[in-house]
Amino acid sequence: MARLAVRNLSMTFPAVQALDDVSLTFEAGEVHGVVGENGAGKSTLMRILAGLQFPTSGEVHLNGRPERLGSVRGALEHGIAMIHQELNLVDELDVAENVFLGREITRRGVLDRRSMIAETQALLEEVKAPFGPTARVGSLSIAGKQLVEIAKALAVDAAILIMDEPTAVLSAPEAEALFGLIQRLRDKGVTVLYISHRLPEVLDLCDRISVLRDGKLVASFEPRNEPVDAQTLASSMVGRPMSDMFPAKSVPPSGEPILMVDRASVDGFAEEVSFILRPGEVLGFAGLVGAGRTELAEALFGARPLRSGSIEIAGESVTIRDPSQAMRHGLAYVSEDRKGIGLILSLSCVQNVTLANLRAYCRPVLSSTREQEATARWKSELDIRAGDLDAPVLYLSGGNQQKISLAKWLETDPKILILDEPTRGVDVGAKRELYALIRSLTARGMACIVISSELPEIIGLCDRAIVLREGRAVGEVSGETMTEEAIMRLAAGVEAAA
Amino acid sequence: MKRAGFFQEYGVLVAFVLLFLMAAIRFPDSFLHADNLRNLLSQNAYVGIIAIGMTFVIISGGIDLSVGSLVALCGAVTVLTVNKAAESGMVLMVALAAALAAGAVAGFANGAVIAFGRVAPFVVTLAGLAGFRSIALVLGQGGEIRSTVRSFGDFGYDGLPIPGLTNIGGKPVILYWSTLAFLLVALLGGFLLNKTRYGRYVIAVGANEKAARYSGIDTRWVKVWTYTLLGGLVGLAAFFNSARMNSVGTGSVGLYYELDAIAAVVIGGTSLAGGKGRIWGTVVGVLLLTLIGMLLNLWRVDPNWQGAVRGAVILIAVLLQRTTKPEN
Structure with missing residues (x-):
């Protein structure tokens, strides 16, 4: 039984059909890439799964049962957490305070800082973060903030992690570290939904790749079973064969510097x-x-x-x-x-x-x-x-x-x-x-x-x-x-x- | 893809028209009376003039709490100038110039501290709220400054006779100069906001100051001019107000004008967050507040309830105009 499945999901906005009868399954312990051009419906799909939006029609199934996610909190209670492109952290608070934001541990109504710090410490070790629970989030790099977001998701035992373009703001070594973490999470049985425009990394990382175009599911690849190249993937995204990405370079300019x-x-x-x-x-x-x-x-x-x-x-x-x-x-x-x-x-x-x-x-x-x-x-x-x-x-x-x-x-x-x-x-x-x-x-x-x-x-x-x-x-x-x-x-x- | 619905867009106007019709049907004699209809326009003309300027300030992402006190200060300057210039044949012109200048200078000072000193508008103009009133009180030695020029006071009751309209006594109904000024300021304000570069810059600065700056807009000067504009309009309102009274009560004039002006702007659908707003909405906001006051009078409601009703109107207006926030 699939951990998460969407059945005949459609989403209609006044001017656009963002999702059109999409059915997909996401298994435990897989990294599932979702790719497509801008406006293909990726974000809408993710937003529905994260509880940010209601589909016009169709169902979301969790472990075989239809569920109404309703809100971000509802989605979290079902174990679905989203790491946003624009990170949702409070810069002024420290890491532990961010991780427990909204579900602080209290003892007789008083914040139990010691327990929160200890638990955060354990989570940070799991994601191999190079900083401690009392570091101020505003002082961390974007990569560091991303780790805090992931730790936050792990803190609620999220079984399904949605990552929206996580590498867009990372340098190459930082991205490598993230890939390592994603693989470790997968091996522990976490389902990762991975959205990215960077096709080579999608091909490297994902066990399955679903391609959306104009709100429809148009192709599905399993790169582990049958190798697929970026060119093929790109062609199926745009619906026509892709010739060279880059235009020809010009003759080396030699005029006076501007x-x-x-x-x-x-x-x-x-x-x-x-x-x-x-x-x-x-x-x-x-x-x-x-x-x-x-x-x-x-x-x-x-x-x-x-x-x-x-x-x-x-x-x-x-x-x-x-x-x-x-x-x-x-x-x-x-x-x-x-x-x-x-x-x-x-x-x-x-x-x-x-x-x-x-x-x-x-x-x-x-x-x-x-x-x-x-x-x-x-x-x-x-x-x-x-x-x-x-x-x-x-x-x-x-x-x-x-x-x-x-x-x-x-x-x-x-x-x-x-x-x-x-x-x-x-x-x-x-x-x-x-x-x-x-x-x-x-x-x-x-x-x-x-x-x-x-x-x-x-x-x-x-x-x-x-x-x-x-x-x-x-x-x-x-x-x-x-x-x-x-x-x-x-x-x-x-x-x-x- | 959600855009504001009809009611979110025109709700204030609908509310005004409905209340107007209700008043007209319920009180055909006392409400639908030429003098009374004129009063609907003229009663809050001073606040109206200020509210137009306030619309610009709020769209630019700011706020000005000092306008009520500035009315007192400009009023004091106006009447003192009138008395000084009593002998000259141009009392009105000189007084008007003094009022405008006093207001603009004060507004410029507010704007300069906000834009160049990078202090929050709330704080700067809170200081103005305290300071301008105090200077006015000093000028008025704690009380009223009377004008010694009768023609100045007469001007406050002068205006254009509305053709074909007479009051009970058979005299023509007069549209006061202050009311005409309010309508003219509103028209010019609408033009300035929607049809000039400055207006577009005000919107841009309020919507995203950083993006505006990166687009080559000198955001600091846009802000300074916006507060200066409001200051000048406060001077204009103070000029008419003191003409009407032929004096200025430095301790009492303009009290709570800042709240009335902000209320009218907000009721009119301008966002307190900045970046979005409209002049006609503010005009309707002013008229709506006046109309409600009139209705409460006609119904003989204890005047002490006026504040509560106003408060409720502000809340309802804002709740109804709340657009569903685009996600993200």
Whole structure:
């Protein structure tokens, strides 16, 4: 009997059929991958299982019996816990307080801190966490917070663990450690539902892979029994054969540099980083999460102070103190944090697209007609799938949100475009479109900096890449020398075997 | 994919129309009377003018508790200016300029401390609530400042006669200048919020200040101008109020205006969390509060109950307009 099964699950929203008659079973002791493009229905499925949403029709069975999960608490009582992409922890509290949040152990109405700390200690050992129960959660890295979330799930004896893109924010070694933990949990009989856009890791980790497309279950693979490659998986996700992911690179650009950064330092994040960027070039910033890439980019963009160093744009020395100055010099920064910085979720597609270039739509009265026209133009140019351009961007899928965020910056007609993790949380089809778009922009003379933690992306997309480690530029790779191994070696600080 | 339903969107308006019809049917003579209908518009025109400015501040993610005290301070400045300028032929103009300037300067100060000093708006304007009243009291030596210019007081009762409408005495019904100012401010406010860059920036700053900053918007100045705008409108309201009284009671004028203005904004459907709001809602909010007061009078309800009813209206309005929060 399956530990967890969904039968004929459907979920209809006003504008979209998010799930369409999906039936799936999840066995004890298996890692079950769920993949699909953005908007394929993965998140809806997970939300239903985590008790966050009610299906329009269909049933959820636990150990053979139909159950109504009702709420997150209800799901937890049935042993289902979800590790969210955006971690749900209270930074101000310590680890033990977070683990027991909402179900504190008390003795005669008084918190029993000692027992909670002891139990947390045991859980932390189980997940091999490198910190103790009294560490403040706000001081932990994202990987550490994830371990706390997992410990929290184990504390309630969760038999089913739902992980939504857990590696999106992890560096490679951190991800490896997580995979080890997932395997140990599986061997203990825990069922893990694993959602990820990173197909190679799904193939490595999962015992079974279910592919959703347009709300339907379209394929199921068991990589342990019959090997399957990422290409096949990707094709079944998008419903057509996938040719090469990356567009061809251009002839190495050799014009005058558009941007020259000399010994730029950002307090606590970057030390004396120098580089140049030429028109038509895609320059990668590679490195581990936390290497200071984002902070350096933000400092170039004026969003955080540059302690020292000089910046030259098109041969002129410039000082940039805030984003509006950066924009005047032709810089644009597409943030990795789409929801917090890149977009204003409660505003419409139109309002987001024109926000950074609103001046162009005023004379001096705002012309909503022209705003609409411009947005519609970007919609067709970038193939943005949005029904109603006046609806909040909140309702769009990750890939389409990313395109809106990109459209907003292309609106400003930048000379230098900084893209920070441009494909995080973006599905494979939209990824490919973004890569092609970046190349077509550079073909027209734009210069791009791409910050990415995905090595294939750096290697496939960039002409050249600088590797950062702990805030320092530790090397540059290009052409033949640009290999995953070379980058990892630089990023992790392992000396090359000469 | 949930969007606000009809009632969430237009509930206040529906409530206002229903109450209006109810009053019209129940009290055809006393309510549906030209003077009374004029009063519906004019009675809270001062709070109304302030509430329009408050809508901007609340949409930008802030709050201003100092407006009631600022009415007293601006009123004091107005009347003192009137008395000083008594001889000149431009008393009204000079007084109006003084009122606007006093309000705008105070609002600018609030905004500057909030935006550049990075202090919570609640705290800064709480200080203003205490401080502005106190300065007004000093100017008024603890009491009333009387205007010595009769034409100033007359102005408070002056306005445009509404064509075709007469009161019981057969005189034309006059729409006061303050009421006209309220309506004009509302129209301009709606335009400013929806049709200008500044308005869009106010919404953006309230919805996500960081994203706004990263989009090249100087969020600090947006905030400063928003508090300055409100301050100027408070000055305008104080000008009309002191003309009406031909004096200013520095200890009593404007008391609780901040609460009335915030109530009208909230009833009108503007989110206290910022980033979302509407001017017409605030206008309906002001009118709804006035209408309820009138109804309670017509029903001869003990006036002491007014506060409780207002409180209930605020809660009901907010509960009804609560949209189901998008998940995440």
